[in-house]
Amino acid sequence: MVQENLKTVRERIEAACRRVGRDPDEVTLIAVSKTKPVEMMREAYDAGQRDFGENKVQEITRKYEEMPGDVRWHMIGHLQRNKVKYIVGQTALIHSVDSLRLAETISQEAVKKDVTVPILLEVNVAGEESKYGVGCDEAMTLAKQISSLPNIRIEGLMTIAPYVSDPEENRPVFRKLRQLGVDMKGKNMNNVNVNILSMGMTGDYEVAVEEGATMVRVGTGIFGERDYSVKPLENR
Numbered sequence: 001m002v003q004e005n006l007k008t009v010r011e012r013i014e015a016a017c018r019r020v021g022r023d024p025d026e027v028t029l030i031a032v033s034k035t036k037p038v039e040m041m042r043e044a045y046d047a048g049q050r051d052f053g054e055n056k057v058q059e060i061t062r063k064y065e066e067m068p069g070d071v072r073w074h075m076i077g078h079l080q081r082n083k084v085k086y087i088v089g090q091t092a093l094i095h096s097v098d099s100l101r102l103a104e105t106i107s108q109e110a111v112k113k114d115v116t117v118p119i120l121l122e123v124n125v126a127g128e129e130s131k132y133g134v135g136c137d138e139a140m141t142l143a144k145q146i147s148s149l150p151n152i153r154i155e156g157l158m159t160i161a162p163y164v165s166d167p168e169e170n171r172p173v174f175r176k177l178r179q180l181g182v183d184m185k186g187k188n189m190n191n192v193n194v195n196i197l198s199m200g201m202t203g204d205y206e207v208a209v210e211e212g213a214t215m216v217r218v219g220t221g222i223f224g225e226r227d228y229s230v231k232p233l234e235n236r
């Protein structure tokens, strides 16, 4: 099932790219494997999938041991500062940086480990109260502040769009994030690249790709519905 789903999602990404004249190689599919067992992740891995997204530090560190070494781990969930030390050096990209304090902690840990940590700023484009992320205006200030920290590098922006029944409703959200990226690029800040736009999930990734997403985060569409009432297999 996983391999068929993956194939379908990849085909849809390619179709979305064709509709707007983009090169599908510009879009990285992140398979969001949170709550799912490594057995399912291996199925995806065997079909060529290398980028996996998780939203809990404990889950990344546990699965990290069990999956092949060339997996690229993406931290896409809210990150607590006291857990930063466990994932710096293990993750390819932290998508969810939304405060200067968190960025400072990442920077300090990165200096300690002598690595440079690529991050995205999480932007709450739609201004939903229930979501993490900074507002569009704050994002520019935060980028400027982070740009002066050592061993941390902003690579782009991430957003979690609202849950909607018609993905078209999120098109303006994706457009706004892309525009923010263009504006940020225009400021030419040190250590700030805006090459990555991480936007789009199972319900709306095709629209996100049409609007310029370079990373889409798809969970349900690859691994099926998540069941939060049972512990993942490998916890038993």
Ligand SMILES: *Cc1c(COP(=O)(O)O)cnc(C)c1O
Binding pocket: 032, 034, 055, 076, 077, 160, 201, 202, 203, 217, 218, 219, 220, 221
């Ligand atoms: C869970 C999650 C996803 C994937 O959601 P699906 O709707 O299952 O595709 C994407 N991004 C973030 C930040 C998530 O937490």
